[in-house]
Amino acid sequence: MGNTCWELYCLEHGIQPDGQMPSNKPVGGHDDSFTTFFSDTGAGKYVPRAIFVDLEPTVIEPLLHPWSVIGNAPEKMGQALCICSRSAITIDNKRYYFIQKLEEGGFSYVDLVEGAHDGHFYALKRILCHDREGRTEAQTEVEMHRLFNHPNILSLTAHTFMERGGKCEAWLLLPYISKGSLWSVLEKLRDKGSSMPESRILHILHGISEGLKAIHDKGYAHRDLKPTNVLLDENDRPLLMDLGSMNKARIEIRGSREAMTVQDWAAQRCTISYRAPELFNVESHCIIDERTDIWSLGCVLYCMMMLEGPYDLIFQKGDSVALAVQNPVSIPQSCSYSQGLQTLLSSTMVTNPQERPRISWVLDQVQNLRDSNSADVDTNRV
Secondary structure: OOEEHHEEEEEEHHOOOEEEEOOOOOOOOOOOOOHHHHHHOOOOHHHHOOOOOOOOOOOOOOOOOOOOOOOOOOOOHHHHHEEEHHOEEEEEEEEEEEEEEEEEEOOOEEEEEEEEOOOOOOEEEEEEEEEEEHHHHHHHHHHHHHHHOOEOOOOOOOOEEEEEEEEEEEEEEEEEEOOHHHHHHHHHHHOOOOOOOOOHHHHHHHHHHHHHHHHHOEEEOOOOOHHHHEEHHHHOEEEEEEEHOEEEEOOOEEOOHHHHHHHHHHHHHHHHHHHHHHHHHOHHHHHHHOOOOHHHHHHHHHHHHHOOOOHHHHOOOOOHHHHHHOOOOOOOOOOOHHHHHHHHHHHHHOOOOOOOOHHHHHHHHHHHHHHHHHHHHHHHHO
């Protein structure tokens, strides 16, 4: 059995543990208290619930017993350190302590960390760069974040590239949004048998559209807009995230080889049930532009209205999404939202990209619906 946090304190200060739980007063004639000691070394407000962190660095669940021991971590975690033993990372000369794992994907991990300098929580996204191309893609994501300073696009606090054991990881430090993604909000509504009010849909849709407009105005497209890539803060302000699939808005295809290259790229980087029709079968001579995002925006709007994406069930059943997107979107007859909102949905999900609107038009329509919605509320009050 390893040393408890109290025993570590005694070892550090050259005093004998007496088996008593320490108070927040100086012990053994020393000028710093136990609480101060562990606050300084990183435990802070998480003592007595000591948290173990491995050196990967993946965060283990908090141990159940207070004043737990180092060396008592599960074998599968390998080498582990108590957070009070100064397990931390440094980015831009600032220290951050690991708290817990938030997400895990195929090529990236997201951990919750706390800034030692400000006590704020951050989301640390770690991207595994398996080769030079992977590193270039991670660098592109960093550069995309740096392009924008917009209230509806998630900002990048800091970043660094870590070379360890011949492998490279890109670490992106992002603000932590505790409310989570739009998808998590919709899941909760569905579980409760509830729905999202139209006024709230319009508020969120307006913010997403503002973020997209900022991206499009700089000549780029998001390419992977979906409910899990939209965060909602405590005021329901949407923030677009995961900019790793962004590229130039206008892509000119000259020949079948270029068409296949773009099609293969889209298959890897654009989520299938939110992917625009023109990306499934790319024509040998065409122009792909930012209106792929308008289609995806329509899918997100559908999801807010129906609490599931228009092609989620088709994908889950193993049927062809590529075939399904060639037909006009079907709005259930049971839909209780205004005709104006339903018309907007149909307008964004037009199969022919040349007939699809630009984001400025969408914003105008959303604002008109918001104004109309507010007027109806005021009339009802009278």
